[in-house]
Amino acid sequence: MRLMMLEDQSLIMGALASLLALEPDIEVVCQCSSLAKAKAAWPQQVDLILADIELGDGTALDFAQWLQQQGVVVPMVLLSTFARPGYLARAKALNLGGYLLKDMPAEQLAQQLRLVLSGQQCFARPLQSLMQPNNPLSERERQVLILAEQGKSTQQIALSIHRSPGWVRNCLSSAIQKMQANNRIEAALRARDAGFL
Numbered sequence: 001m002r003l004m005m006l007e008d009q010s011l012i013m014g015a016l017a018s019l020l021a022l023e024p025d026i027e028v029v030c031q032c033s034s035l036a037k038a039k040a041a042w043p044q045q046v047d048l049i050l051a052d053i054e055l056g057d058g059t060a061l062d063f064a065q066w067l068q069q070q071g072v073v074v075p076m077v078l079l080s081t082f083a084r085p086g087y088l089a090r091a092k093a094l095n096l097g098g099y100l101l102k103d104m105p106a107e108q109l110a111q112q113l114r115l116v117l118s119g120q121q122c123f124a125r126p127l128q129s130l131m132q133p134n135n136p137l138s139e140r141e142r143q144v145l146i147l148a149e150q151g152k153s154t155q156q157i158a159l160s161i162h163r164s165p166g167w168v169r170n171c172l173s174s175a176i177q178k179m180q181a182n183n184r185i186e187a188a189l190r191a192r193d194a195g196f197l
Contacts, residue, residue, distance in 0.1 A: 001025055001026050001027065001047045001048055001113065001114070001117055002027050002029045002045060002046045002047045002048075003020065003026055003027065003028050003029065003030075003046060003047070003048055003049075003050055003113070004028075004029065004030040004031075004032070004038075004041075004044050004046040004048070004049045004050070004074075005017055005028055005030070005031045005032070005049075005050050005051070006032050006033075006035075006038050006049065006050070006051035006052060006055060006060055006063065007031070007033065007051070007052040007055075007079075008033050008034060008052060008054070008055045008056045009033075009052075010033065012052075013031055013033065016050075016106075017031060019106040020050075020106065020109070020110060020113075022106075023110045025114075026110060026113070029044065029045070029046060030044050030046065033055075033056075034055050034056055034057045034058075035055045035056075035057045035058035035059070035060075035062055035063055036057055036058075038055075038063050039063070039066060042067075042070075042072075043072075046074060047074070047075075047117055048074065048075050048076070048077065048097070048113060048116060048117055049063075049074055049075070049076040049077070050076075050077050050079055050113065051063065051064075051076060051077070051078055051079065052078075052079055052080060053078050053079075053080045053082070053087055053195075054080070054082075059087075060076065060078055061078075061087065061090050061091065061094065063076075064076050064091075064094045064096055065094060068094065075096075075097035075116050075117065076096045076097055077096070077097045077098040077099070077100060077112070077113060077116050077122065078091055078096060078098065078099040078100065079100050079101075079102055079109070080099070080100075080101065080102060081101070081102050081103075082195070083101060083124070083126050083127050084193070084194060084195030085194060085195060086135055086191075086194040086195025086196040086197075087099065087195035088123070088127050088195070089135060089195075090135070090195070091123075096121075097116035097120075097121055097122065098112060098116050098121055098122035098123055099123050099124060099127055100112055100122060100123075100124050101124045101126065101127070104124075135196045136178045136179075136196070137175055137178060137179075137191060137196050138174075140161075140171055141171055141174060141175040141178070142191070142196065142197055143161060144157055144161070144168060144171045144172055144175065145172075145175050145184070145187060145188045145191055145197060146188070146197055147160055147161075148172060148184040148185065148187075148188055149185070149188035149189075149192065149197070154168050154169055154172070172184050172187075175187050175191070179191050
């Protein structure tokens, strides 16, 4: 199995690559520490992608969506410390090969990767209880909260997305209500923690 890895922490990527390389049927052929580097490294001749969700400049979910837009069909397994329902819902919506947690033994990880390569989906047991139907935020609400999280004012957000400030305020108000928050920053933090952004 030719494996591409995405992990923004060098020590973890190196250790994980070394452990997986001990498996006789796994060869780590590409290691990328960011979304930009993963896109720049593509195309790769890989059988499977193993990716940390949060990459600093985006998420592995963004990379999966980008690959699908390019017409690329390669199974991807998310590997994370965090069991977040929003990430799980997006992984399922993108029909990814799996979502596993980093607290598993390396041998078990290798076994799960083999199962995904054979066409099965593998989701960590603790995640299955977190399933929820959908992200409650619309795509516009997600976009506006991401910009608010970056510290942009209502006027700056309106200019960025070519909408009126009143429309942005209404959108933020809706997102704040859906996240059961008191303000835009709290809504963005809750949405980020849930994996909705």
